[in-house]
Amino acid sequence: MEEFDNQSLFNLHRSIIKENMEFLYKGNITVAVVNVLLQIVKNKFSEFKIDYSLQKKIYNIAVECLENVSDHGIPGSDIDSIFLIGKVDGVFFIGTGNIINKNVTNSLVSSLNKINTLDRDGLKSIYKETMTEQLGSNSNDVGLGLIDIALKANNKIDYKINPVNDAQDFFFISS
Amino acid sequence: MEVFELEGTRYTPKVVFDVKNKVFEISGDSRPEDTHTFYQVLIDWLSGLNNASVQGDFKFKFAFDYLNSSSSKFIFKLIKCLKGLESNGINFSIDWFYDEPDIDMKELGEEYTELADIKINMISVEV
Numbered sequence: 048m049e050e051f052d053n054q055s056l057f058n059l060h061r062s063i064i065k066e067n068m069e070f071l072y073k074g075n076i077t078v079a080v081v082n083v084l085l086q087i088v089k090n091k092f093s094e095f096k097i098d099y100s101l102q103k104k105i106y107n108i109a110v111e112c113l114e115n116v117s118d119h120g121i122p123g124s125d126i127d128s129i130f131l132i133g134k135v136d137g138v139f140f141i142g143t144g145n146i147i148n149k150n151v152t153n154s155l156v157s158s159l160n161k162i163n164t165l166d167r168d169g170l171k172s173i174y175k176e177t178m179t180e181q182l183g184s185n186s187n188d189v190g191l192g193l194i195d196i197a198l199k200a201n202n203k204i205d206y207k208i209n210p211v212n213d214a215q216d217f218f219f220i221s222s
Numbered sequence: 223m224e225v226f227e228l229e230g231t232r233y234t235p236k237v238v239f240d241v242k243n244k245v246f247e248i249s250g251d252s253r254p255e256d257t258h259t260f261y262q263v264l265i266d267w268l269s270g271l272n273n274a275s276v277q278g279d280f281k282f283k284f285a286f287d288y289l290n291s292s293s294s295k296f297i298f299k300l301i302k303c304l305k306g307l308e309s310n311g312i313n314f315s316i317d318w319f320y321d322e323p324d325i326d327m328k329e330l331g332e333e334y335t336e337l338a339d340i341k342i343n344m345i346s347v348e349v
Contacts, residue, residue, distance in 0.1 A: 078255055082233070099349055100323040103288070107326070110253055110290050175333055178295050195291040199326060 069095070069139075070132040076116040076145065084113060084130055091132070095139075105132070105139055107199045108222060111192040112143040120145040126217060141200075142221030152208060152216050158190055159220070163203045170198045196222050226267050234260060235286065239267060241276055246314070249285035252293040261296035265303050277311040285319035285347075286327065294330060301338045315343070322346045 063071060070091060072084060088109045092102045109132070116128050128145035147155070165173060174194045197204055200222040209217040230236030230250040238247045254260035282304060289297065304314045318331035328344060335342045 098323070099321070100325070103321075103324055103326070106288065107290075110288070114253070114290060114292070171329070171333070175337055178298055179337060191291040191295060195294075 067133045067135045068131055069134050072130045073127045076113060076128040078117050081113045081117050085109060104199045108141045108196050111196045112141055115192050116143050116145045140221050144217060144219035146215050147218045149214055149216055158193055159204055159206055162193055162197050170194055244280050246280055246282040251287050252289040257292040257296055261300060265300050268303050271307060271312055272310050279313045282314045283317045298334060301334050305338055305340050317343045317345055319345045319347055321349045
């Protein structure tokens with residue numbers, strides 16, 4: 048087993064602080080892990096010292112982000128998913144990253160680009176439209192969750208795509 | 223047919239449908255692992271009132287602490303089901319409870335009013 052020296056640990060800790068990370072998880076994001084992570088998020092609220100309304104928003108966004116990964120990610124992938132909560136200049140951000148198949152990337156990018164052009168009224172309108180349209184669908188649709196994230200965050204959803212191989216991308220979103 | 227009850231969990235809401243005592247309530251957190259199956263059972267049970275010779279005026283209370291986007295779709299379906307029962311003389315007066323600072327929950331209730339074209343009483347709760 049390769050040795051992990053104290054200097055590496057020190058550097059890692061320093062990076063986490065420098066990047067304004069309040070909480071960081073790397074590993075599989077299964078339904079069981081989602082439940083544990085959400086409990087940790089709830090426990091963190093007293094540490095964050097934030098009001099009830101912001102607690103609800105952070106919790107909402109964390110649920111939608113994590114459920115997107117557990118519902119639409121690729122289980123058993125060699126590359127771990129990540130989930131993080133950070134804070135820059137007093138503003139919280141939440142992000143997830145996971146492996147997806149390239150054939151999903153285009154539709155996800157197209158949904159995100161559409162969502163990011165909309166103001167609050169536009170988002171509310173498309174949320175209602177999507178909810179009505181999806182009445183006949185029984186799946187946990189990704190569209191509604193993304194619109195919900197943008198609405199709760201009151202902000203654009205940032206995304207980055209890192210190609211992993213010919214068939215898969217690592218997709219990171221944050222808001 | 224008279225009573226349907228589910229205990230609430232950390233992921234699923236408490237459900238009480240009690241025809242005799244005229245209590246209908248869904249409350250707590252809603253992010254079931256299989257949202258469709260969870261809510262379809264409730265919708266099917268409520269739809270069955272049509273065949274159970276039930277008539278009258280009932281209150282239906284929604285009091286969510288949290289519901290995910292997937293649940294919101296099925297709540298809409300459930301509200302439409304309640305509206306559909308009116309033609310058989312089963313009338314629900316719907317109360318939508320929300321914590322006073324939770325504007326998102328309040329707005330969701332208002333959206334259902336508009337989308338389902340049904341009156342929903344918005345009731346704010348102090349926290």
